[in-house]
Amino acid sequence: MAHVHGSHHITLSVGSAQEDVDFHVGTLGMRFIKRTVLFDGSLPIYHLYYSNAAGDPSSVVTTFPFRQAGLMGRRGTNQAREVHLAVPSGSLDYWQERLSGRGVEVANAEVLDQRRLLFRHPTGIEYALVGVEGDSRVGWTEGGVPQEYAIHGIYGVGVHVANPENMVEFLSDSFYGKSLVEEGDRVVHQVGQPSQGGSVELVVNRTDEPGTWRYGEGTIHHFAWNAQTLENQDALKFEIEGVGYTDISELKDRKYFKSVYVRTPGGALFELAVTHAEGGWTCDESPQELGSKFQLPDQFEARRTELLDQLEPIQVAASD
DSSP states (O other): OOOOOOEEEEEEEEEEEEHHHHIIIIIIIOEEEEEEESSSSSSSOOEEEEEEOOOTSSSSSEEEEETEEEEEEHHHHHHEEEEEEEEETOOOHHHHHHHHHHTTTOEEEEEETTTEEEEEEETOEEEEEEEEESSOOOOOOTTTTOOOOOEEEEEEEEEEEEEOOHHHHHHHHHHEEEOOOOOOOEEEEEESTSSOOOEEEEEEESSOOOOOOOSTEEEEEEEEEEEEEEHHHHHHHHHHHHHHHBBBBBEEOOSSSSEEEOTTTTOEEEEEEEEEESOOOSSSOOOTTTTTTTTOOGGGGHHHHHHHHOOOOOOOOOOO
């Protein structure tokens, strides 16, 4: 039987590459594990990867810095809008002080009877830190954040929708969502195994205009789910197509994982990803070297110098 194990990664379209590195590494203390390029299209655009200590599926935030290309997005409804990250229970006071001390505006919120910290990426993308118990994923400590506070990985994603009904049906039937909870304007599904970043929060938003779906600074591009094996990925794809969601891609090789993409009825783009058996993140760098070199797929290798000359130089400095 087909299944979704949990989340795999979330991908954002951001602004400056250096600003993005400073935010994820310097402020959030995440591990920088990969610098490569966007595989689609002809524009030279970085693809940057951040994670917890091990680079676990369900821990990875990736970004496309689009400021050099001048492509702007518009946040709105019928779009993935919120990045939710899991941190150890009891760590939110530390994070409030850390974020505020680095000039990040932070708000406390009570969501589903639980405190959260709300803040934004420098390009305006909404983030939330959620304290969790019993999460076995290990945070990265070499970024300056002690183990008892370090980010475990993804908690989930917030998707803004004008009407949640079709998305609830899609998550229940095609992504095996369970534990449906409703509170105010939020409808929450849990997808996959516990502590694997599978919380999908549907936020009823009938105020904003629809957001953009293309690449563009300041927006979430897609949310990826861990299909684990190519056989399971195929089974999920056939099931999704079989009930009529035919806006789904063919298999795409992303070097570190293989993916198919489906446009959901709530507007958010979902990906079904399978980490390559030949090493995943470590297929071109050792575990100790992750993120230290500019990596390219074979089809772009002959253009290495040309691409580097067109990309913004970035420095990855350890946090404190």
